[in-house]
Structure formats: C-alpha cells, structure tokens
Amino acid sequence: MNLIADMLMTAAALGAAIYCFVLAARLRRFTTLETGMGGAIAVLSAQVDDMTRALDEARGIAGSAEQNLADLTSRADKIARRLELLMASLHDLPEPQEGAGQGAPEDDARRLRFVRRRAARDLEDVE
Template sequence: MDIVIDLAIALGAIIAAAYCLLLSRRLRALTRLDGDVGRAIAVLSKQVDDLTTALRAAEQQNSAAGTALGQQITQAEAAARRLELLMAAAQTSRQNAPSHLEGAQDIPAYGTDHAAFAPMRPAAPRSQDDLRRRVIRQRDHAGASR
C-alpha cells in the first residue's frame, strides 16, 4: 500500500512539473514581442500614445477656435447694435420725411434722370442717446410681444 501511495505522489509530481513547464512556455511566448500577441500589445500601446498626442492637439485647436469664436461673437454683437441704431435712425428719418417724398418709389434709379431728383431738407441732428433709447424701447416692445 505504501508503494501505491508513493507511485501516486510521484505521478502527481511529474504531472505538476509538466504543467509548470507548459505554463512557462506559454508565458514566455506571450511576453515575446515577435509573437502574435506580443506584437499586438506593442501596436496597441503605440496607438494609445498616438491617440493621446492627437487628443492633446485637438484640445489645443478647440481652445484656439473657441477664443476666435468668442471674438467673432463680440464683433457680431457690436455690429448688431450698430445696425439697430441705423435702423432706428432710418425709421425716424422716414417718419419725419416731407410729404413730397412720400412717393419715393416714383423716383427713378440714380443715373437715369437727374431732373426727377428732389433733395431733402437736412433733418435736425439727433443725439445718440435719443436713438439708443428708441432702440431699447423697440427691443423691449418686441421682446414683450413674443
């Protein structure tokens, strides 16, 4: 009986040694860079580095574009304010136009007939504050009707 137990222990030790040898070979093949899996790991690692670099470059471009867009928005808002003032000035000059200019559609285009040109008398100069107040009033009125 002792011999059978010794043989079973020896057989178990041989099987364990063979399994350790097999695992050792697989681990060595996995860590080698010229193998398929090792090559794939190296390629993936390089791609992660490249993507990190590309992400940093995209973030820098995004911040530069955001800054440029902010400047363009500021310029557009200033232009919109100027246009509102010009529109208000045009409306007030149209309302204050003399009665003989009411039919301005009858006046031909420039260069066709100079005899039909009827000069307007110069309007009294208005201050910028009056125009701004009028634009603000119109803007508030338009915002209330929405």
C-alpha cells in the same frame, strides 16, 4: 500500501512538472514581442500614445476655435447694435417732398435726346 502511495505521489509530481513545463513554454510564446501578445500590447501602447497626442492637439485647436468664435460673436453683437441704431435714426428723417424727387422743368429742357435713324438701305428693305 506505502509503496502505492509513493508511486502515486511520484506520478503526481511528474505530472505537475510536465504541466509546469508546458505552461512555461506557453507563457514564453505569449510574451514574445514579435509575434505574441507582448507585441500586440506594445502596438496598442504606441497607438494609445499617438491618440493621446492627437487628442491634446485637438483640444488645443478646439480651444482656439472657441476663442475665435467668441470674438466673432462679440463683434457681430456690436455691429448688430450699430445697425439697430442706424435703423432707428432713419425713422427720424423727414418724409421726402412729392416734387423733390423729380428734376426742375429747366432740367428737362437741357436733357439730351438721342434719335436713331435708319440707314437708306434699311428703308428699302422695309418697303
């Protein structure tokens, strides 16, 4: 009985040793930097670093754009207030007189008049 138990124990130890060698070989292939998961992890790590830098740049640009937009909005508010004030001041102007928009009668006499005459050649074509 002891002999059978020893043989089973030896077989189990031999099976465990083979299993450990197989796992060690798989783990070596898994962690190689060129072709295994180690390479994929290294690439992903580099991409995460690049994305972090890009995100920081985007945050900086967004912050400056936000400040620029706030400045433009405040300028637009100031200009809108000035325009409202100018529109309100237009209501205070007197109404125009009826004859004030037209020129005086002596201005009409001085106005130049242009007369276009047809050339003799054009008159022959008409008849």
